[in-house]
Amino acid sequence: MKSQDIRKQFLDFFQSKGHLIVPSAPIVLKDDPTLMFNNSGMAQFKEYFLGNGTPKSPRIADTQKCLRVSGKHNDLEDVGFDTYHHTMFEMLGNWSFGDYFKKEAINWAWQLLTEVYKIPKENLYVSVFEGNPAENVPFDQEAWDIWKELIDEDRIILGNKKDNFWEMGDQGPCGPCSEIHVDLRPEAEKALVSGKSLVNNDHPQVVEIWNxxxxxxxxxxxxxxxxxxxxxxxxGMGFERLCMALQGKTSNYDTDVFTPLIEKLEEITGFKYTTNDVILNDSEESEEQNKTNIAIRVIVDHVRAVAFAIADGQLPSNTGAGYVIRRILRRAIRYGFTFLDTKEPFINKLVEVLANQMGEFFPEIKSQQQLVTNVIREEEASFLRTLEQGIFRIEGYIKSLELDNKLESVLEIKEINTDKVVSGEVVFELYDTFGFPKDLTALILKEKGYTFDEEGFEKAMFEQKTRSRAASETSTDDWTILVEGNTETFVGYDLLVNEVKITRYRKIDSKKDGKLYQIVLDHTPFYPEGGGQVGDKGILTSANETIEILDTKKENNLILHFTKNLPENVNATFIAQVDKNLRSDSASNHSATHLLHQALRTILGTHVEQKGSLVSPNYLRFDFSHFAKVTEQELHQVEMFVNERIQDQLPLIERRDIPFTQAVEEGAMALFGEKYGDSVRAIKFGESMELCGGIHVKNTADIWQFKIVSEGAVAAGIRRIEAITNKGVKEFYTSQEETLKEIKEALKNPQDSVKAVFSLQEENAKLKKQLEVLQKEKAKNLKGDLAKEIQEINGVKFLAKQVDLSAEGAKDLAYDLATLGNNVFLVLATAEENKPMLTCYISKELVAEKGLNAGQVVRELGKFIQGGGGGQPFFATAGGKDVSGIEKALEKAVDFIK
Structure with a gap:
């Protein structure tokens, strides 16, 4: 049975049981600050379990794209080494919100597996929660009794809290669970060892498929x-594991979920994958094939995670969710580089296969195929350059280590490294700063006859994690409920001031922000952060006090107002007042963002799609898909386009609670990666119409003016424009006027400031040329004097001297002195404008025959002037901070040839 059919049969089955089939939520979460990625099937339904919202139907079924690579659920390091863990996977799920319970759920699961999918009953085991007296949670007798009617009791297993009690987090909804496991081992193996003893023991063919x-x-x-x-x-049922069971395989990677990707990868690299049913012996060839298999599994798994994340709007970056995606991709690149000999970008070539394979059910991967391909290709090229730099740094470090060993007794810098062990801190720096994997570093070091201090690496890693954890540590109290039921509504589209009551509150403590309170209001005018727009600020006032609202966010369908203090009387009636100036500035920037989107699609083409935005009171940031730099002329056209619509004084046409399909049919633009409900809000200014929940001006005239301040690349095929409006533009022009005034005053108030600047530049260029000529003449004059000071030591013509020249002059002098003959070793020091600089020249025959290296020389001597540098083996420079160290550096230079 093909994977597409397996997925369809699951959904059809639960549709026949009265379930509403809903699409997968994006893999990247934008409206849940507690999660970085959608890591389970239930994540998009949290608000219903918490009682903060009402689902479209009490019975729902779906297949959810999930990503488990951070936080509590982190499978990343297992991926590739076994045959059943994944970063991105599909979770088939059926849900009941206060409707059916254990009896129906268990019976339908059994019916689907044994009657529809026809998995032999003798291959299945189930588990039931054994209870936990310490928490006053009893044994799940009800589930046991239901299972007894369906399966022999010797196939029912009692599970502990770790395996059979599921929790959303440290707080929140939770309960016992009943898992279903399948035994896929050969009959001969089953006869020797009972499958029951292998449940939850990490056996690759005895796996959980449904919970x-x-x-x-x-x-x-x-x-x-x-x-x-x-x-x-x-x-939740793991789709990939279900496919393994139904397709008669013993590895997820041998199913048609992965085989098209594996076949393409074999074609690209020339390396062949060994399926799980081929038994490898313990030969050296077997060891190499196993490394190949792991690498291929890593790559075909990781390309799915990265591709779907990018398609859902998360670009690789150096922070947050973007950094996680970059790490996943770099892990795949590294495995290809090390084990499949891939030195050019190749992973991007798998995207087309993935889009063809999954595009029918997940259309976003098909529609965003070109963008995903381009972003991955650019990331690959960038990291391959990083790998080269990392290898260069490792080799340089080894050379400097060897040099340290030779010079230790003279330079007194560090102890001799007789064991050829590289510092764990150095390896961690490569990993942490440059993304250079530990095991690849170990491989390169091994080839050079070195190892590294593993304990030191782990210590540095632990310290970093401890710092990171401490910085993000947060404790949250339970909600204190003042008003029962879902009474909270948002009235901020129409009101900036409103009479409110507090319905609930709780205290949170974080290392970052200290003690704060989250307050929920019954009819709040405060807009919560969302759709790129920052949350409102303002005040709550009562007869006796004023409480400042520091920020407003949304979590699990609750609008949370952050305050430093709790009101003395939480049951009082308050006046909620939004900061109208900040709100007005945000609204101006948000409406301008819509006009900017329209302008870009009109001028650059309809391929332009929004890929991210930030709307704050101070400025707007807009990321969009486009595959070339936006020219100055195009930027001018975009700016003019937006300002023309501002001058046209277009009124806001706002439509609330219209059906999603109707809004799209009428031309409203929906953004990829956003989660829309059945009813939506549409914002229209002239021909611009978008689905949006943000705050907008009543008329484009309120924007006053639009000004682009920067344009640049964010990633391959993604550009970013930053712009200002209204007050920001006024401040910009004021600042420009002040700058121009200062320039005029500096130029002695000329009639034509531009002409005066050009004249100054020309004069400066002439003086610079004259100075260069003088420096060269000075260097030539010095050459004769210094030639007399050159000493011959051990067959080397040596000179270490401070000279009164610029750094460029010292370079010219070094090359002039080098013409005096072979075997020249020069170290020249300068201190122009009190900035010490060392310049080293070494004749090429000394580099070749004696292993001297100018880069290593200046790196060691640079320590005396509190600096460092590098260059080529025959010529290098080092800058520093301490002029007083020049004398010591020049004294020690001779030790390199003694």
């Missing part, structure tokens, strides 16, 4: 459990 979670409890901040007002079902 039925029964949400019965709420975990409170103190760790205690309370019953939920309604019982829910949350189930």
């Amino acid at each position: 039925n979670v029964f949400m019965e409890f709420n975990r409170k901040a103190d760790g205690s459990l309370e019953k939920l007002p309604a019982q829910h079902v949350d189930t």
